[in-house]
Amino acid sequence: MVRNLEQRPDTVLGLATGGTMEPVYARLVADYTAGHIDFSAIRTFNLDEYVGLAPDDPSSFMHYMRKHFLNRINIPAENAYIPRGNVADAHAEAMRYEYAIVASGGVDLQLLGLGANGHIGFNEPPAILSSLTHVAALTQATRAANARYFDKPCNVPRHAITMGVGTIMRAKEIVLLAIGAEKAEAAANMIEGQVHENCPASALQDHRKVTVVLDQKAAARLKHAR
Numbered sequence: 710m711v712r713n714l715e716q717r718p719d720t721v722l723g724l725a726t727g728g729t730m731e732p733v734y735a736r737l738v739a740d741y742t743a744g745h746i747d748f749s750a751i752r753t754f755n756l757d758e759y760v761g762l763a764p765d766d767p768s769s770f771m772h773y774m775r776k777h778f779l780n781r782i783n784i785p786a787e788n789a790y791i792p793r794g795n796v797a798d799a800h801a802e803a804m805r806y807e808y809a810i811v812a813s814g815g816v817d818l819q820l821l822g823l824g825a826n827g828h829i830g831f832n833e834p835p836a837i838l839s840s841l842t843h844v845a846a847l848t849q850a851t852r853a854a855n856a857r858y859f860d861k862p863c864n865v866p867r868h869a870i871t872m873g874v875g876t877i878m879r880a881k882e883i884v885l886l887a888i889g890a891e892k893a894e895a896a897a898n899m900i901e902g903q904v905h906e907n908c909p910a911s912a913l914q915d916h917r918k919v920t921v922v923l924d925q926k927a928a929a930r931l932k933h934a935r
């Protein structure tokens with residue numbers, strides 16, 4: 710990613726939130742602080758945001774992104790896009806966001822985490838694999854997994870605006886990271902299973918330029934790991 714940014718300082722990055730990404734942002738911030746990267750010309754599009762949360766809500770993805778990345782580098786605020794969760798019409802916001810991605814020329818490099826249920830973004834199974842940015846209902850399992858970012862589990866929103874699988878597939882290059890045993894089944898389905906709506910990440914098998922990075926625990930269920 711650092712090489713991408715060195716070669717093309719106006720790269721359009723697609724970004725994710727979550728525990729997996731925290732060390733990635735820490736590393737990019739360290740590289741910036743050491744003077745190795747300049748973020749002044751990049752544009753970023755985050756995958757998703759909870760419906761109903763304002764950008765300054767401590768549980769919002771905007772808050773996460775500012776805390777871990779955006780406020781610690783020299784990206785102009787207007788270059789960092791995240792769906793607005795606190796709008797009157799979330800469906801219209803989803804369409805506006807999809808259009809903004811297209812108008813930017815499209816995502817050059819998309820970072821993804823992997824849900825234990827095989828989701829990418831908030832495309833929960835069963836997912837429409839051609840979907841564009843839309844309002845998605847979160848499964849109970851995903852709400853439970855993300856409850857750590859909220860004061861009470863019942864405060865986890867039930868809906869999010871998310872790039873669709875189709876939106877993600879239009880990125881020119883994708884890097885997916887997954888860490889830990891709870892991702893092992895999803896990682897095996899994603900890589901060795903059929904492309905199927907029950908594992909939204911399996912759609913990536915049809916993408917022309919994907920890198921998947923797994924730790925040993927996340928790779929433990931692969932039959933052909935070697």
Ligand code: F6R
Pocket residue numbers: 724725726727728729730756757821822823824825828829830831
């Ligand atoms: C986050 C997102 C999700 C996460 C996934 C993994 O913006 O869209 O798909 O990438 O849920 O989350 P962690 O890394 O917390 O396990």
